[in-house]
Amino acid sequence: MTNQPYDRKRCLSCKRWGGKRRPGSEPGAVEYDENDDKGLCNEGPWHGTLRGPRNACGQWVMWAALEAPQG
Numbered sequence: 001m002t003n004q005p006y007d008r009k010r011c012l013s014c015k016r017w018g019g020k021r022r023p024g025s026e027p028g029a030v031e032y033d034e035n036d037d038k039g040l041c042n043e044g045p046w047h048g049t050l051r052g053p054r055n056a057c058g059q060w061v062m063w064a065a066l067e068a069p070q071g
Helices: none
Strands: 002-005 029-032
Touching: none
Parallel strands: none
Antiparallel strands: 002 029
């Protein structure tokens, strides 16, 4: 598993991304499988298109399963 912090504001941590993922062991991180890392954009600007975990757009919204680290 690979992880990515939410503050990079990439598809992986966006509520609109439909790929396989789970909250990471560290607050604010998302874990995913690099061998299965594509998902559809749902209701975002790229709606219906397959997006990778490192893709980005200007309408990112944090995935509800994540909590921003306190600090």
